[in-house]
Amino acid sequence: MRILGADLETNRRRTSVKWQAFPPDVLPLWVAEMDATLAPPVVAEVVDLIQRGDTGYPWPTPYIEAFVDFAADLWHWGVPQTHVRTVTDVMVGMEELTRILLPDGGQVIIDDPVYDAFPLHIENIRREVVRVPLSHEGRLNHDALEAAFAAAQGEGRPAVYWLCNPQNPTGTVPTRAELTGLADLSHRYGVRVVSDEIHAPLCDNHDDFVPYLTVDPRGLTAASPSKAFSLAGLKAGLVIAGDDATADLTQLHPVVSYASSHVAVRAHTAAYREGRPWLDQVRSEILENRELLRSLLAEKLPRVGWRQPHATYLAWLDVRELGLGTRPAHTLAKRAQVAVSEGANYGPSGKSFVRMNLATSPEIITEAVDRIEHLVDDWMD
Ligand SMILES: Cc1ncc(COP(=O)(O)O)c(C=O)c1O
Known part of the structure; x- marks a missing residue:
């Protein structure tokens, strides 16, 4: 079928x-x-919860454990459980991480073109949108990124870059060399990177996908199985800190984690575990x-x-x-x-x-x- x-x-x-x-x-x-x-295991999980009236507030641990195992299995990426928190969904995760990194406002640098909701969410948290063109081949454009990062630094404007990895809408998958180049720029100019990795399970080859945190321990990531497993109507997501960014994660207010839906958390867990x-x-x-x-x-x-x-x-x-x-x-x-x-x-x-x-x-x-x-x-x- x-x-x-x-x-x-x-x-x-x-x-x-x-x-x-x-x-x-x-x-x-x-x-x-x-x-x-x-996916049948997702359907079975949701039906079981509804039939048993198991529809209370979320308990995050199994979701986080399932993500950690999924990341290890698909991408050989070792994520410590303590580096992960649940959030309402990926875009709320991107917003909240950015609020933490830019507490007094500043710029969010994004690709041109990129997922059309990015500027709307940046507007929602009242930060400024700065666009940086992708290369002609739709890939990260390090020269243009460097110019934008240097301009932010030169003007004394705090800035973060929202990476879309893999890229929506072009469907490009940044290579390890491209991401390492980005991490170098991030360190040189003090522009932290927040990586949206919602499309990652949909790479043509799982080996092509490079989790950003594997090249930059100061990075932060938002992820969810909602895109790959067609679960956008079941609201939940995860944010993950690189090894040198865990202090930032501790600033995430607990209410953000409470706001995911229990049924969604269980459905996402089934997708990661059995999907x-x-x-x-x-x-x-x-x-x-x-x-x-x-x-x-x-x-x-x-x-x-x-x-x-x-x-x-x-x-x-x-x-x-x-x-x-x-x-x-x-x-x-x-x-x-x-x-x-x-x-x-x-x-x-x-x-x-x-x-x-x-x-x-x-x-x-x-x-x-x-x-x-x-x-x-x-x-x-
Ligand atoms: C790159 C990207 N990030 C985030 C989202 C939305 O994720 P969520 O519904 O978890 O906020 C989408 C949806 O298409 C997307 O393409």
Whole structure:
């Protein structure tokens, strides 16, 4: 049985934002939700809790232990349990760590392009957003980062850098050398790094993923199985301190840890403990969907530019040659009934891009490309 195999009618019964925000004739390939059937151990855990009325407040220890074992198993990363705390979700973790590192305000340096919610969460904690372009290949740009870090230091502005590892939306996976270069800059200019590693279990090869804390003991990380196991509706997450950052973690207010949901904590624990077979299958289905999109684009939309990602289920598509106007995603939703994410939301460099979510059935991906092809053909006639 496929995990990402449900037909359109079945998916339309979903009540989350992905399937509700657009009219029913629009195919939703936007927000990073998977159209997945969940891992059986996660379902069994949640059903058992509900049936037994075991729905109180969270107890974090098994969740932390499960993450520690998962990190050791997948990435050979040894994380001491004492370096981990639970949080409401990854973005709350990113916010709270940043409040600790920048107690009196300052800058949060982020990539251009990067996950579109980053600036919103920085705005929420009233810190200043500074954008640094990725390289032309969508990779960390050390020269541009150094310029931004040096400017912050020169102006006496405290700053942190939010690393997105692996990167959303480009799907690049920073190498150990790239991360070591970043850690050097961090130390040289006093700009601490907070790494968002929510997409890490979705790397094409687990060996490609380098946890940032393995190159920088002063780093801090936020993680969760919610993206890889399709559990965004079950709110919980983790923050992890590098060996030289544990003092920062002690400043995390306990209420932040209490705020995760017990059912979510138990579901995430089951995913980390028993979800490996499901994860392996969903990763191979994502690769198949990626290959499907590659061949459909080559056949039907050869003018779309796409650099193959090495992680996640997101396709960052350069549509500048399709003539879709200044808001290509808006045009596609209105005229082709295909909802993708507007590239400009990820930063100024994304304005001729759209982000397409491939965590759905092959039929839906095929239908979406057909619809876009017809629109483009009609316009060319
Ligand atoms: C890079 C990144 N971080 C965080 C999140 C959201 O995580 P959470 O729901 O745990 O806050 C997403 C969701 O797509 C994401 O892509």
